[in-house]
Amino acid sequence: xxxxxEVAGLTKHFPVKRGAFGxxxxxxxxxxxxxxxxxxxxxxxxxxxxxxxxxxxxxxVLRLLEPTAGSVRFEGEDLLALSDSAMRxxxxxxxxxxxxxxxxxxxxMTVGAMLAEPLMLHGLAGTDAARRARVGELLDLVGLRxxxxxxxPHEFSGGQRQRLAxxxxxxxxxxxxxxxxxxxxxxxxIQAQVINLMRALQDRFGLAYIFISHDLxxxxxxxDRIAVMYLxxxxxxxxxxxxFRNPRHPYTRALLAAVPLPDPTATRERxxxxxxxxxxxxxxxxxRFHTRCRFAKDSCRRDEPELAASPADGDNGPxxxxxGPxxxxxGxxxxxxWWREFPPASSIVEAAGQDQDRIRLARLQAxxxxxxxxxx
Amino acid sequence: MTASTLPAAPAADEAREENPWxxxxxxxxxxxxxxxGLAVVILFVVLALGAPLIAPxxxxxxxxxxxxxxxxxxxxxxxxxxxxxxxSRIIWGARASLSAGLVSVGIALAFGVPLxxxxxxxxxxxxxxxxxxxxAMLAVxxxxxxxxxxxxxxxxxxxxxxxxxxxxxxxxxxxxRGQTLAAKVEDYVEAARAVGNPHWRIALRHVxxxxxxxxxxxxxxxxxxxxxAEAALSFLGLGQQPPAPSWxxxxxxxxxxxxxxxxxxxxxxxxxxxxxxxxxxxGDGLRDALDPRxx
Numbered sequence: 011x012x013x014x015x016e017v018a019g020l021t022k023h024f025p026v027k028r029g030a031f032g033x034x035x036x037x038x039x040x041x042x043x044x045x046x047x048x049x050x051x052x053x054x055x056x057x058x059x060x061x062x063x064x065x066x067x068x069x070x071v072l073r074l075l076e077p078t079a080g081s082v083r084f085e086g087e088d089l090l091a092l093s094d095s096a097m098r099x100x101x102x103x104x105x106x107x108x109x110x111x112x113x114x115x116x117x118x119m120t121v122g123a124m125l126a127e128p129l130m131l132h133g134l135a136g137t138d139a140a141r142r143a144r145v146g147e148l149l150d151l152v153g154l155r156x157x158x159x160x161x162x163p164h165e166f167s168g169g170q171r172q173r174l175a176x177x178x179x180x181x182x183x184x185x186x187x188x189x190x191x192x193x194x195x196x197x198x199x200i201q202a203q204v205i206n207l208m209r210a211l212q213d214r215f216g217l218a219y220i221f222i223s224h225d226l227x228x229x230x231x232x233x234d235r236i237a238v239m240y241l242x243x244x245x246x247x248x249x250x251x252x253x254f255r256n257p258r259h260p261y262t263r264a265l266l267a268a269v270p271l272p273d274p275t276a277t278r279e280r281x282x283x284x285x286x287x288x289x290x291x292x293x294x295x296x297x298r299f300h301t302r303c304r305f306a307k308d309s310c311r312r313d314e315p316e317l318a319a320s321p322a323d324g325d326n327g328p329x330x331x332x333x334g335p336x337x338x339x340x341g342x343x344x345x346x347x348w349w350r351e352f353p354p355a356s357s358i359v360e361a362a363g364q365d366q367d368r369i370r371l372a373r374l375q376a377x378x379x380x381x382x383x384x385x386x
Numbered sequence: 387m388t389a390s391t392l393p394a395a396p397a398a399d400e401a402r403e404e405n406p407w408x409x410x411x412x413x414x415x416x417x418x419x420x421x422x423g424l425a426v427v428i429l430f431v432v433l434a435l436g437a438p439l440i441a442p443x444x445x446x447x448x449x450x451x452x453x454x455x456x457x458x459x460x461x462x463x464x465x466x467x468x469x470x471x472x473x474s475r476i477i478w479g480a481r482a483s484l485s486a487g488l489v490s491v492g493i494a495l496a497f498g499v500p501l502x503x504x505x506x507x508x509x510x511x512x513x514x515x516x517x518x519x520x521x522a523m524l525a526v527x528x529x530x531x532x533x534x535x536x537x538x539x540x541x542x543x544x545x546x547x548x549x550x551x552x553x554x555x556x557x558x559x560x561x562x563r564g565q566t567l568a569a570k571v572e573d574y575v576e577a578a579r580a581v582g583n584p585h586w587r588i589a590l591r592h593v594x595x596x597x598x599x600x601x602x603x604x605x606x607x608x609x610x611x612x613x614x615a616e617a618a619l620s621f622l623g624l625g626q627q628p629p630a631p632s633w634x635x636x637x638x639x640x641x642x643x644x645x646x647x648x649x650x651x652x653x654x655x656x657x658x659x660x661x662x663x664x665x666x667x668x669g670d671g672l673r674d675a676l677d678p679r680x681x
Contacts, residue, residue, distance in 0.1 A: 069576075072580055074576055074579060074580060095584075098582045098583075098584060099582070101580060101581065101582035102582065104580075105580065105581075106576075106577065106580040108573045108576070108577060109573075110573060113572060113573035113574065114573040114574055114576075114577050115574055115577075116574040116577075116578070116592055116595075116596070117406065117574075117596065118406060118595040118596055119591075119592075119595075120405075127578075127581060127583070127591075128581045128582065131581065131582045131583060131587075132582060162405055162406065164406075175577075178577070178581065182581075182582075
């Protein structure tokens with residue numbers, strides 16, 4: 011099965027200019043050789059701390075930024091080779107949702123004009139009446155009313171604005187939506203609504219998402235696969251299930267350990283990250299994570315690890331839930347050759363799950379949630 | 387839990403449905419200074435447009451029986467050195483002053499905004515070139531440059547307007563460029579690109595409407611400056627040509643009689659003062675009303 015999107019060796023170095031004459035004094039290596047692929051209808055989450063380059067990857071895929079190197083193939087076509095006008099036409103198939111719905115909607119455009127614009131640009135819904143009907147349909151699709159089309163963005167709440175941003179992305183019936191932290195500016199209660207909406211729309215239209223987030227708790231609910239980024243590189247990629255059950259890279263483990271559990275009695279690995287992410291202008295040699303890794307060895311400072319399926323023998327372990335070596339690079343890849351030597355990470359996420367009382371409580375809660383959903 | 391405590395869909399706030407301009411007008415109305423300014427501006431506009439109906443005398447008709455008469459019931463603001471009615475000349479002079487203000491700022495906007503938008507949006511060498519030209523023009527004092535240009539073009543009111551307009555252009559280029567630089571990194575501009583807008587459409591539909599408020603403020607302040615400049619050029623004989631009236635040329639002829647007939651200089655001075663003050667008040671009010679940070 012061929013991929014919808016294939017990204018290889020994607021690199022973006024931003025020049026840093028200093029002084030009155032703007033001499034380039036160095037480069038911020040925001041993205042430094044990223045490879046991944048995405049199938050139609052699939053969700054790939056890219057997670058990592060602020061400054062790891064995850065948002066830059068999203069913008070490079072959409073060609074909102076020009077990569078320094080690498081290739082982005084969408085439906086088999088190299089996007090980077092396209093002319094400006096050809097790229098504009100391709101934008102019908104690739105859309106974006108930004109983090110801050112207060113910034114991403116033009117404050118001087120009515121909702122109707124905003125949603126009609128992509129239709130007009132791509133020659134969809136030819137007549138005014140057809141366009142109006144489609145705008146109403148889009149608003150309905152994201153849970154707003156068609157008569158909201160006359161309003162301006164400032165008249166909506168944050169969650170409603172993000173729904174509008176989703177409606178704008180959907181207007182042209184894209185195949186892929188890059189969602190750059192789409193819920194992190196929203197209240198937790200609204201986050202769930204927006205995530206559920208995104209999942210419902212994915213099922214309905216067969217959308218593929220690149221879901222960029224720093225929040226593994228959110229990602230767990232929407233992603234099929236997760237790529238963990240650190241300082242411009244992917245350090246681990248796996249299916250969501252495999253990553254949560256058996257995280258390999260020390261950085262992934264630290265991220266998972268930072269996810270709050272809704273259970274005060276849970277015990278788990280204490281491997282919280284210390285210190286800040288190093289400067290991307292001057293990344294550490296060898297493994298970029300060695301400065302903060304509690305398992306770091308001498309060789310980690312020297313040798314840059316490859317993102318590999320399994321260092322020695324291709325045996326990923328039966329409990330891993332991998333698709334096996336036949337699936338090639340779609341398995342569980344880790345940029346750390348030493349992961350087998352680390353203590354088991356089974357206690358990271360749902361450690362106290364055996365507890366009988368807790369199971370009963372969870373069932374009770376689940377019953378409430380179901381009842382609540384079924385209420386009209 | 388029931389549906390009444392958990393609304394299925396978030397209800398939109400029904401209260402406010404007004405566009406940004408309606409809101410700005412509501413806020414402008416609350417500002418006394420701005421409303422006084424607006425009232426005086428409207429008064430001058432009415433005077434200028436209705437001059438043939440309102441002015442009690444022909445502004446260029448001389449009368450040797452009424453030379454340099456002080457204010458009286460016949461001539462409310464007195465007469466000048468050839469017996470022309472000062473009030474009538476001020477009413478007709480409002481045409482020259484206001485049209486000089488509006489036309490020259492119109493010229494400045496017509497050139498300054500597109501150039502600033504181009505410089506700010508395109509960046510690179512286009513920006514560098516335009517910005518250096520603007521810097522060079524701004525290095526010369528406003529009036530000096532206007533006088534030099536007006537002298538070069540030849541003395542007439544329309545040439546004075548062109549000279550003032552060109553001189554006022556760099557300010558608008560610089561302001562538009564700065565605002566464009568700030569607006570073009572906004573998420574909604576990136577979103578406009580992602581949707582597939584061509585560059586010209588992003589600049590005109592997404593950047594320009596969002597930078598109009600500061601431009602409007604600057605324009606109302608620039609009108610005040612242009613009125614002064616027109617008065618100065620007319621005073622120097624480079625603007626409105628005699629015998630047609632303009633406040634500046636009235637001041638010019640009054641200076642020789644400042645002791646014998648001070649009303650000849652006083653009333654044009656008051657007119658300039660009021661027009662400039664009211665445009666400034668209006669501009670300040672607009673700045674506050676259009677700034678979303680003010681409540």
